[in-house]
Amino acid sequence: MERTESRVGLKGVLAAVLTPMDKDLNPDHQAFAAHCQRLLAAGCHGLSVFGTTGEANSLSVDERLAALEALVESGVAPEKVLPGTGSCALTDTVRLSQAALEAGTAGALVLPPFYYKGVGDDGLFRFFAEVVERVGDDSLRLHLYHIPQMTGVDLGLPLISRLIDAYPTIVVGTKDSSGDRERIMTLCREFPDFSVLAGTETLLLETLRSGGEGCISATVNVTSRLARRVHDAHAAGKADEAEALQERLTHLRASIEAYPVIPALKQLMTRLTDDEQWRNIRPPLSGLDEKRTKDLLSNVPLAELL
Amino acid sequence: MERTESRVGLKGVLAAVLTPMDKDLNPDHQAFAAHCQRLLAAGCHGLSVFGTTGEANSLSVDERLAALEALVESGVAPEKVLPGTGSCALTDTVRLSQAALEAGTAGALVLPPFYYKGVGDDGLFRFFAEVVERVGDDSLRLHLYHIPQMTGVDLGLPLISRLIDAYPTIVVGTKDSSGDRERIMTLCREFPDFSVLAGTETLLLETLRSGGEGCISATVNVTSRLARRVHDAHAAGKADEAEALQERLTHLRASIEAYPVIPALKQLMTRLTDDEQWRNIRPPLSGLDEKRTKDLLSNVPLAELL
Numbered sequence: 001m002e003r004t005e006s007r008v009g010l011k012g013v014l015a016a017v018l019t020p021m022d023k024d025l026n027p028d029h030q031a032f033a034a035h036c037q038r039l040l041a042a043g044c045h046g047l048s049v050f051g052t053t054g055e056a057n058s059l060s061v062d063e064r065l066a067a068l069e070a071l072v073e074s075g076v077a078p079e080k081v082l083p084g085t086g087s088c089a090l091t092d093t094v095r096l097s098q099a100a101l102e103a104g105t106a107g108a109l110v111l112p113p114f115y116y117k118g119v120g121d122d123g124l125f126r127f128f129a130e131v132v133e134r135v136g137d138d139s140l141r142l143h144l145y146h147i148p149q150m151t152g153v154d155l156g157l158p159l160i161s162r163l164i165d166a167y168p169t170i171v172v173g174t175k176d177s178s179g180d181r182e183r184i185m186t187l188c189r190e191f192p193d194f195s196v197l198a199g200t201e202t203l204l205l206e207t208l209r210s211g212g213e214g215c216i217s218a219t220v221n222v223t224s225r226l227a228r229r230v231h232d233a234h235a236a237g238k239a240d241e242a243e244a245l246q247e248r249l250t251h252l253r254a255s256i257e258a259y260p261v262i263p264a265l266k267q268l269m270t271r272l273t274d275d276e277q278w279r280n281i282r283p284p285l286s287g288l289d290e291k292r293t294k295d296l297l298s299n300v301p302l303a304e305l306l
Numbered sequence: 307m308e309r310t311e312s313r314v315g316l317k318g319v320l321a322a323v324l325t326p327m328d329k330d331l332n333p334d335h336q337a338f339a340a341h342c343q344r345l346l347a348a349g350c351h352g353l354s355v356f357g358t359t360g361e362a363n364s365l366s367v368d369e370r371l372a373a374l375e376a377l378v379e380s381g382v383a384p385e386k387v388l389p390g391t392g393s394c395a396l397t398d399t400v401r402l403s404q405a406a407l408e409a410g411t412a413g414a415l416v417l418p419p420f421y422y423k424g425v426g427d428d429g430l431f432r433f434f435a436e437v438v439e440r441v442g443d444d445s446l447r448l449h450l451y452h453i454p455q456m457t458g459v460d461l462g463l464p465l466i467s468r469l470i471d472a473y474p475t476i477v478v479g480t481k482d483s484s485g486d487r488e489r490i491m492t493l494c495r496e497f498p499d500f501s502v503l504a505g506t507e508t509l510l511l512e513t514l515r516s517g518g519e520g521c522i523s524a525t526v527n528v529t530s531r532l533a534r535r536v537h538d539a540h541a542a543g544k545a546d547e548a549e550a551l552q553e554r555l556t557h558l559r560a561s562i563e564a565y566p567v568i569p570a571l572k573q574l575m576t577r578l579t580d581d582e583q584w585r586n587i588r589p590p591l592s593g594l595d596e597k598r599t600k601d602l603l604s605n606v607p608l609a610e611l612l
Contacts, residue, residue: 025396025436055422057394060401061366088363088394089589090331095366111588115363115420117456123590130331130589150423152458282396283433284418284425 009106009172009195010082011213012045013204013227016053018265020065021280027059027067030257031277035269036220040080042306043228044220047076048109048175051082052150053218053262058282061092078104081217086111086145090127094134097142099258107141109175109216114151121159125166132167140170143195147177147216157190159211164194175199175216181206182235188212201227202253205246211214219253220271221265222305226252248304255300259291264296271297315412315423315447315478315501316388317351317519319350319510319533320597322359323524324571325373327586331371333365337583339380341527341575344570348385348612349534350526353382354415354481356390357458359568364588367398370406376608384410388522392417392451396433400440402450410422411448415481415522420457431472438473446476461494468600470500481505487512494518507533508559511552514540525579527571528578528611532558561606567607569594577603 009200017039020031022053036047049071052066059067065081085096085108093110100108113119113127132140146155147211155174163171174186177199184203187196188210197214198204204215204227220227226249233242236252256264263281267288270278290298323345340593342353348550355377356362356370365373370389378384384520391402391414399416419433438446450469452461461480469477482490483505492508493502494516497515502518504510510521510533532555539548562570567588573594576584585593592603 052421056398058419060395060397063395089369090364091366091369109383113364115358115456116590119590120592123592126592127589142341150421162591180539284429286426286429286432287337 010046010080010142011132011195013043013195013201013220013224013231014046014048014082015039015044015215015224016216016218017047017049018221018262018269019050019056019059020056020269020278021057021108021282022277025280025282027063029067029070029074030065031275033071033076036071036076039224039306040076044082044224045214046082046106048082048084048216051109051145052147052177053221053265054084055262055282055285056084057087060287061087061095064096067101068103072103079106080085081105082107082109082146084109084111086170088090088113088115089132093131095130097140098135101135101137102138107113107143107172109143109145111145111147112151112153112155114153117152121156121162124153124155124159125162128171129166130163134172137297138169141172142170143173143175143197144171145175145177147199147224149178152230157186160191160194164191172196173213184212185210192197195285200253201230202250204230204249205242218265219256222256222268223249223252224306226304252301252304256296258299259288259292267293267296268300268305271302277300313450316352316386317501317528319349319507319520319537320352320354320503321345321350321351321530322357322522322524323355324527324568324575325356325360325362325365326575327443328583329586331586331588332368333384334583334586335373335376337581338373339377339382342377342382344612345527346382346531347379350530351520352386352388352412352523354388354390355357355452357415357522358453358483359527359571360390361568361588361591362390363393365589366612367393367401370402374405374409378409385412387411388413388415388449390415390417390451392420394419394421396440398435399437399454403437403446404441407441407443407446407488413449413478415439415449415543416462417451417453418457418459420459423458424511429464430533431458432462434469434477435472437474442477446477448473448476449478449479449481449503450502451481451483455484463492466497470497479503479519489520491516491520506559507536508556510539510549510555524567524571525562527561528574529555529558530612532610558607558610562602564605565594565598565602573599573602574606574611577608
């Protein structure tokens with residue numbers, strides 16, 4: 001199922017990029033740009049910035065806008081960037097999505113509004129519809145971000161279908177972080193023109209084989225090299241090699257997933273870059289304590305990392 | 307248990323004030339001020355603006371700040387206002403709490419950061435501590451807003467205790483919207499110097515009798531008169547009268563609670579003010595459909611309302 005590039009945006013291996021923070025817990029723009037370049041050099045096809053892993057909802061809208069602007073100014077190609085623009089407030093999501101569009105990014109990864117629970121599909125549809133109408137630009141590309149364990153909001157298939165029907169050239173894809181393998185395969189099957197990105201590299205090969213576009217994953221901050229090799233082996237038709245690499249990748253991911261993922265990744269980056277600043281994390285998240293840090297560093301095969 | 311006024315801020319009957327919106331779904335400052343004055347005239351001791359009922363998390367920070375400024379400029383006494391300043395982002399909560407303080411309000415009603423789930427008490431403590439330290443003013447008064455059915459975050463008693471111990475003159479109270487009667491009574495008993503406000507007027511009399519301060523409730527937007535009579539009968543030591551009035555109030559609340567509360571309240575305000583604009587509601591919330599509106603208007607004893 002071939003799709004035009006303009007329609008689907010990014011595909012392949014995308015990192016849900018961490019946001020490095022200075023001692024006052026402000027985003028460090030320079031370290032952020034350096035990390036983005038590191039990820040691209042390690043094989044990432046794209047950069048999903050300002051998502052759950054990037055602590056985006058712990059940042060103000062102005063902080064997100066300033067960080068995006070600085071990133072593009074630093075020389076990272078905007079067409080490789082897929083910024084998260086989700087928030088609880090319609091006006092914030094509109095402003096962030098507008099800015100993503102103006103910066104020339106690959107699109108916007110948009111959460112459903114997540115404060116109210118049980119609002120029903122009509123309210124959720126109306127939210128996304130208002131975002132589309134208020135941005136008011138046919139070149140907008142939205143990816144629906146499904147992560148019910150954080151949002152408490154279900155983006156059900158009937159809602160996705162309704163949004164695709166209403167805005168077929170704008171609602172172009174989804175990042176599915178539900179961890180629900182069956183759902184991801186169903187999305188690939190039932191929405192063949194829709195870009196499906198799994199929220200974990202554990203499902204990378206299976207998603208690609210099912211017609212999905214790839215993955216956007218937190219752990220790809222440190223597993224890009226190996227994830228890219230899985231992708232490339234699959235693309236080259238080397239099924240056995242792809243499977244063997246996927247198995248290694250799955251093990252690598254599992255060794256990190258045993259810990260709170262965002263703090264663990266910031267700890268791994270501290271080790272990989274020898275820069276203590278990487279430990280900084282905004283509340284309500286907390287860094288790993290000394291014991292868990294020691295465990296992590298002895299259990300994760302560091303040589304396999306980025 | 308007498309407490310100094312400066313310590314506890316508002317007590318009695320507080321409305322969780324609705325936010326009227328214009329046809330473009332922007333807060334209507336004039337209608338908002340008029341509604342606030344209506345509630346005070348009907349007997350409310352105070353106004354809890356920009357909470358769940360006020361669709362605050364559907365508004366941007368700038369929209370909340372502009373609405374607060376307009377409200378104070380309109381002549382509503384800021385010391386009767388308790389603005390919600392909660393958000394997912396530390397920097398937003400700091401900015402909103404700072405503005406509440408500068409406007410001379412009774413304090414700030416602050417949600418825990420609600421995007422991440424299962425972050426643990428250390429992360430939540432650090433969030434609130436950072437808010438206190440960053441605002442950096444001893445006259446700050448925080449009320450912890452517990453509404454786990456929306457936030458998915460538990461403000462447990464050990465965390466509350468730890469916050470009171472760390473900031474005894476700043477962390478002065480809580481609004482408890484859990485609907486958990488036992489928890490509210492336990493809070494009144496175990497934290498006698500802490501201001502406990504139940505999130506429903508159904509528990510108004512019981513909370514007052516247990517040493518709590520009163521209630522902050524959505525339905526008080528239309529039940530202020532009756533709620534105030536319960537409060538006053540209790541204050542005058544008229545136990546039987548207070549109980550009879552509480553029973554009427556509980557029935558009145560129940561007749562509204564049978565519907566999605568915020569849309570139902572906006573519908574009731576439409577009826578009470580004869581102003582169709584009251585129907586407007588920001589997505590992801592939706593207005594009541596025609597059938598439910600008809601049901602609501604025939605089941606709620608309109609003559610009992612504000």
